[in-house]
Amino acid sequence: TSLEHWAAVDDYLVATAIRPDAAYERTREASHAAGLRPIEVPAGQGKLMGLITELAGARSVLEFGTLGGYSTQWFAAAVGPQGRVTTLEYEPRHAEVARQNLDAAGLGERVEIRVGAALETVRELIDSGAGPFDVVFIDADKANNANYLAAALRLSRPGTVIIGDNVVRGGRVLDDSSTGADAADVAGIRAYLERQGQDPRLDGTVLQTVSGKGWDGFALAIVREADAAAAG
Numbered sequence: 001t002s003l004e005h006w007a008a009v010d011d012y013l014v015a016t017a018i019r020p021d022a023a024y025e026r027t028r029e030a031s032h033a034a035g036l037r038p039i040e041v042p043a044g045q046g047k048l049m050g051l052i053t054e055l056a057g058a059r060s061v062l063e064f065g066t067l068g069g070y071s072t073q074w075f076a077a078a079v080g081p082q083g084r085v086t087t088l089e090y091e092p093r094h095a096e097v098a099r100q101n102l103d104a105a106g107l108g109e110r111v112e113i114r115v116g117a118a119l120e121t122v123r124e125l126i127d128s129g130a131g132p133f134d135v136v137f138i139d140a141d142k143a144n145n146a147n148y149l150a151a152a153l154r155l156s157r158p159g160t161v162i163i164g165d166n167v168v169r170g171g172r173v174l175d176d177s178s179t180g181a182d183a184a185d186v187a188g189i190r191a192y193l194e195r196q197g198q199d200p201r202l203d204g205t206v207l208q209t210v211s212g213k214g215w216d217g218f219a220l221a222i223v224r225e226a227d228a229a230a231a232g
C-alpha cells in the first residue's frame, strides 16, 4: 500500500540522510513504553523544525502540546544553552514523561512545562508579559487552533516563525461540513488556515507531507509588521 511505501521511504531517509541523534529515538521509545499515543512528529519534521529554529537564530520557543517531549527536544537542542522552550500540556502524565525524557537528554534546564489547558496557560503567559517568542509550534487540540494562533500573535514580534501541525489530515481539511469524528478539529484547522491567509501580519505557506503516519501537512508562517505586510 501507499502507507507502507511512504513508511519505508521515510525509514530510508532517516537512516541515510537525516540521521537523528540516538537521544531522539530514546525519547520516542520511552514515550511509547509509557503508554503515550505515537502521535509525535516524524523525525524528518522534528529535524526540520530544529533547523528552522537554528536558521532563525531563535533563543525562545513556545510550544502548544508537549506529549512526551519529542518535538520539545528538537527545539531545546536547537535554541542552544542560553535558549528556553516553554511548552504547554494538558495531561499531567504526559508532562511527567516529557520531564523525564528531557532530563535524560540533558536538556531539562532549558524547558519549562506548564500543565493545564493551553488556552488558560497561554493567557497567563500573555498577562505576565512573557515573550515575544522567536518560534511558536502549535500542536495541541486542533479544535482550538485558531485561538492558539491568535494567542501566538500576541506573543510574537515581526520575524517570529509560527508552525502549525496536522493541517491536512488525510485530505479531510477540504470537508468544511465535516460531521466525522474529527469535525471540530477540521473546523479549527480551517479557521487557522483562513487566518494565516488573511491576517496582514501573517505571511505563510503550507506543505503537504507523507510518512509512516500517512498523508498530512504543516503550516509555516512568519510574522510581518502589519503595515509593511498590508503595503506589500
Ligand code: SAM
Pocket (backbone or CB within 6 Å): 039, 040, 041, 064, 065, 066, 067, 068, 069, 070, 071, 072, 088, 089, 090, 091, 094, 116, 117, 118, 119, 139, 140, 141
Ligand atoms: N508536539 C508533540 C510532538 O510532536 O512530540 C506532540 C503533541 S500531541 C499531537 C498533542 C498534545 O496536546 C497531547 O499531549 C495532548 O494531551 C495535548 N493537549 C490536548 N488538549 C490540550 C489542551 N487543551 N491544552 C494543552 N495541551 C493539550
